[in-house]
Amino acid sequence: xxxxxxxxxxxxxxxxxxxxxxxxxxxxxxxxxxxxxxxxxxxxxxxxxxxxxxxxxxxxxxxxxxxxxxxxxxxxxxxxxxxxxxxxxxxxxxxxxxxxxxxxxxxxxxxxxxxxxxxxxxxxxxxxxxxxxxxxxxxxxxxxxxxxxxxxxxxxxxxxxxxxxxxxxxxxxxxxxxxxxxxxxxxxxxxxxxxxxxxxxxxxxxxxxxxxxxxxxxxxxxxxxxxxxxxxxxxxxxxxxxxxxxxxxxxxxxxxxxxxxxxxxxxxxxxxxxxxxxxxxxxxxxxxxxxxxxxxxxxxxxxxxxxxxxxxxxxxxxxxxxxxxxxxxxxxxxxxxxxxxxxxxxxxxxxxxxxxxxxxxxxxxxxxxxxxxxxxxxxxxxxxxxxxxxxxxxxxxxxxxxxxxxxxxxxxxxxxxxxxx
Amino acid sequence: xxxxxxxxxxxxxxxxxxxxxxxxxxxxxxxxxxxxxxxxxxxxxxxxxxxxxxxxxxxxxxxxxxxxxxxxxxxxxxxxxxxxxxxxxxxxxxxxxxxxxxxxxxxxxxxxxxxxxxxxxxxxxxxxxxxxxxxxxxxxxxxxxxxxxxxxxxxxxxxxxxxxxxxxxxxxxxxxxxxxxxxxxxxxxxxxxxxxxxxxxxxxxxxxxxxxxxxxxxxxxxxxxxxxxxxxxxxxxxxxxxxxxxxxxxxxxxxxxxxxxxxxxxxxxxxxxxxxxxxxxxxxxxxxxxxxxxxxxxxxxxxxxxxxxxxxxxxxxxxxxxxxxxxxxxxxxxxxxxxxxxxxxxxxxxxxxxxxxxxxxxxxxxxxxxxxxxxxxxxxxxxxxxxxxxxxxxxxxxxxxxxxxxxxxxxxxxxxxxxxx
Numbered sequence: 001x002x003x004x005x006x007x008x009x010x011x012x013x014x015x016x017x018x019x020x021x022x023x024x025x026x027x028x029x030x031x032x033x034x035x036x037x038x039x040x041x042x043x044x045x046x047x048x049x050x051x052x053x054x055x056x057x058x059x060x061x062x063x064x065x066x067x068x069x070x071x072x073x074x075x076x077x078x079x080x081x082x083x084x085x086x087x088x089x090x091x092x093x094x095x096x097x098x099x100x101x102x103x104x105x106x107x108x109x110x111x112x113x114x115x116x117x118x119x120x121x122x123x124x125x126x127x128x129x130x131x132x133x134x135x136x137x138x139x140x141x142x143x144x145x146x147x148x149x150x151x152x153x154x155x156x157x158x159x160x161x162x163x164x165x166x167x168x169x170x171x172x173x174x175x176x177x178x179x180x181x182x183x184x185x186x187x188x189x190x191x192x193x194x195x196x197x198x199x200x201x202x203x204x205x206x207x208x209x210x211x212x213x214x215x216x217x218x219x220x221x222x223x224x225x226x227x228x229x230x231x232x233x234x235x236x237x238x239x240x241x242x243x244x245x246x247x248x249x250x251x252x253x254x255x256x257x258x259x260x261x262x263x264x265x266x267x268x269x270x271x272x273x274x275x276x277x278x279x280x281x282x283x284x285x286x287x288x289x290x291x292x293x294x295x296x297x298x299x300x301x302x303x304x305x306x307x308x309x310x311x312x313x314x315x316x317x318x319x320x321x322x323x324x325x326x327x328x329x330x331x332x333x334x335x336x337x338x339x340x341x342x343x344x345x346x347x348x349x350x351x352x353x354x355x356x357x358x359x360x361x362x363x364x365x366x367x368x369x370x371x372x373x374x375x376x377x378x379x380x381x382x383x384x385x386x387x388x389x390x391x392x393x394x395x396x397x398x399x400x401x402x403x404x405x406x407x408x409x410x411x412x413x414x415x416x417x418x419x420x421x
Numbered sequence: 422x423x424x425x426x427x428x429x430x431x432x433x434x435x436x437x438x439x440x441x442x443x444x445x446x447x448x449x450x451x452x453x454x455x456x457x458x459x460x461x462x463x464x465x466x467x468x469x470x471x472x473x474x475x476x477x478x479x480x481x482x483x484x485x486x487x488x489x490x491x492x493x494x495x496x497x498x499x500x501x502x503x504x505x506x507x508x509x510x511x512x513x514x515x516x517x518x519x520x521x522x523x524x525x526x527x528x529x530x531x532x533x534x535x536x537x538x539x540x541x542x543x544x545x546x547x548x549x550x551x552x553x554x555x556x557x558x559x560x561x562x563x564x565x566x567x568x569x570x571x572x573x574x575x576x577x578x579x580x581x582x583x584x585x586x587x588x589x590x591x592x593x594x595x596x597x598x599x600x601x602x603x604x605x606x607x608x609x610x611x612x613x614x615x616x617x618x619x620x621x622x623x624x625x626x627x628x629x630x631x632x633x634x635x636x637x638x639x640x641x642x643x644x645x646x647x648x649x650x651x652x653x654x655x656x657x658x659x660x661x662x663x664x665x666x667x668x669x670x671x672x673x674x675x676x677x678x679x680x681x682x683x684x685x686x687x688x689x690x691x692x693x694x695x696x697x698x699x700x701x702x703x704x705x706x707x708x709x710x711x712x713x714x715x716x717x718x719x720x721x722x723x724x725x726x727x728x729x730x731x732x733x734x735x736x737x738x739x740x741x742x743x744x745x746x747x748x749x750x751x752x753x754x755x756x757x758x759x760x761x762x763x764x765x766x767x768x769x770x771x772x773x774x775x776x777x778x779x780x781x782x783x784x785x786x787x788x789x790x791x792x793x794x795x796x797x798x799x800x801x802x803x804x805x806x807x808x809x810x811x812x813x814x815x816x817x818x819x820x821x822x823x824x825x826x827x828x829x830x831x832x833x834x835x836x837x838x839x840x841x842x
Binding site (some may be wrong): 042156157160162163166167169170171173174175177179180183184188190192194211212214215217218221222224225228229230231232233261324325326329330331333336337338340341344345348 | 613
């Protein structure tokens with residue numbers, strides 16, 4: 001890990017110091033109330049990296065998110081630069097412009113303090129928690145399919161001015177340390193006995209088999225090259241069900257601090273993998289009479305995300321193709337259809353998405369940062385049986401990509417019926 | 422085109438002003454002689470963009486290359502930023518480190534004057550001129566295959582530190598205007614009636630057919646996306662036979678001002694296309710008794726470039742794989758072979774190279790910057806017949822890539838026998 005240089009004036013907030021320290025932030029006071037003595041402050045960060053405070057006052061409530069100069073999950077032995085707040089801020093502003101209303105409103109950004117004051121989403125909770133509890137969210141697949149398509153398309157050379165896109169690529173190229181986490185944890189650590197790895201003990205035979213497969217590792221590393229050298233658009237970079245907050249009818253996307261220029265299909269693929277892990281984990285969370293219906297719903301969400309992504313991309317292709325890529329001068333202006341070109345590009349995006357989906361289905365079970373879908377299953381033998389399905393599906397996908405959503409969903413159902421341990 | 426801001430102190434050199442203006446450049450005087458009155462200065466720039474002076478004095482000779490704030494080929498109606506000299510300088514230093522001796526030595530760089538003082542290569546001449554004259558260069562394919570492999574491998578995440586590679590990617594992201602030239606002229610203008618295009622009149626039916634093929638244009642635009650969003654390594658960016666200088670036994674690469682992070686196969690593919698255009702143009706330059714032998718030699722050079730690239734990549738894979746991509750931890754450290762992973766990656770590189778080769782075979786005939794191989798053929802009917810072969814091969818390659826060098830060469834021979842007009 002690179003060493004982190006903490007700016008001289010940076011200081012981590014605490015529940016006690018927050019009111020005094022943020023008293024001068026007019027945009028905060030305007031929303032919460034002018035008298036900091038009237039504020040109540042709660043620290044609620046349950047993620048892996050940051051401090052998250054909810055500040056409540058007589059006029060309202062906001063969230064204050066502050067980066068720590070190390071990985072919270074691991075401690076100060078793993079330094080992590082504060083500038084990730086800078087990248088999160090810039091990603092949020094771009095996402096807000098590209099899919100208005102889908103990310104929290106930003107009220108204030110303090111680069112030196114690595115601090116963002118933003119909208120308190122209520123009564124939203126983290127999607128992953130809802131999926132573990134068996135709750136449904138109306139319009140989930142549609143909202144996230146639109147988000148993935150709009151941010152992907154509008155952040156790419158399909159829509160942006162080429163010079164501005166290159167300048168923005170350069171800006172996000174500074175997000176080295178967070179990319180390093182993705183590069184190692186998502187794409188590489190799964191496939192060897194990396195020091196920070198852990199997995200459910202009963203999985204060992206499956207893990208051994210996976211790590212003995214050179215073709216699988218070649219496919220995963222090719223996806224790493226796509227990630228690190230495929231700067232097609234500004235990705236969210238960490239779009240899993242823990243980066244989505246929902247009510248029963250509303251969906252928002254948070255936490256884009258891993259933002260980086262990468263493949264058009266990255267966010268879509270990572271998100272689908274997280275739906276699938278929710279799906280595979282359900283037998284441990286649902287009673288028999290609820291299980292099938294809820295698993296079906298999760299696959300419906302997967303399908304809706306994918307078909308919405310496709311449809312919105314098609315819409316944007318027709319209406320907002322203003323960049324250097326696939327210019328209308330080559331087709332429409334000559335009286336020709338560009339549908340074939342568009343569909344070939346959509347196949348490329350889907351193929352990438354499936355590759356990313358495959359590695360994500362592995363890494364959440366084999367490397368450092370697991371997910372609660374599986375981790376909350378206390379019976380490790382039962383957990384391992386379900387995790388094995390996720391590993392199996394990831395391997396199948398990486399070695400031969402499902403060519404469309406139907407094939408993907410059929411594969412998920414078939415895998416869900418497998419007895420692997 | 423973006424407008425260019427010329428730094429206040431920048432002033433284009435002339436043959437007359439050069440001695441007075443560069444009198445203080447110690448690294449120049451040390452090589453040429455201390456008394457500028459003893460220098461003789463010649464302007465020899467025959468390229469499309471820059472001023473090039475040869476300065477000769479009692480102790481030696483150097484080249485002074487200075488960027489102009491516009492495209493020389495077009496005039497000041499097409500401004501072009503001086504900072505391209507900055508990118509050329511930085512590319513030259515990286516190439517010199519990665520393949521020592523293959524680029525001119527740099528003696529002095531003046532960013533404000535957009536000026537590089539460098540080695541005078543003698544008796545080297547531009548390779549394209551030698552190929553038109555029917556001269557052979559010993560070791561040409563080997564030298565350029567090594568250059569492409571070494572710069573590609575060592576500039577990528579296979580070898581570099583990931584943070585340094587991202588910082589360097591950001592630096593070269595500033596080379597917007599020269600990328601814009603490539604993006605438009607190489608990948609797009611060929612496929613519609615762009616204003617600055619021109620082509621040999623007799624080609625019209627072939628051109629019409631080409632521009633009527635939507636699948637071909639989709640393939641070309643996919644390669645544009647690969648170029649502009651596939652930052653795998655630091656490319657030379659303009660590696661044609663006009664960017665190579667040779668004696669009968671020595672080869673050097675010059676003019677990397679188009680340098681940018683792009684696909685591992687870009688330079689290789691562009692170079693091969695330029696060999697192939699030399700090959701297709703030969704019937705107009707050689708007598709019947711020389712033709713076959715010289716065309717065979719050009720295909721031998723093509724083959725040697727490709728096989729050397731492959732062999733050197735394999736060697737570097739085994740000995741210099743120190744980056745985040747395909748780390749030995751996943752194969753060798755587990756007692757497994759990574760040959761399959763390497764060969765899959767080499768296939769990906771070759772596939773890209775062929776795509777770039779295809780678009781280059783088109784653009785040198787259809788867009789603004791033609792090449793002398795064809796342009797020096799005065800009989801336009803004869804020229805068009807030969808150019809049509811290049812267009813035909815480019816189209817075939819873009820629609821179905823030759824899977825290896827043998828297939829590529831067989832296709833070149835078959836195309837060379839076609840009567841297309």
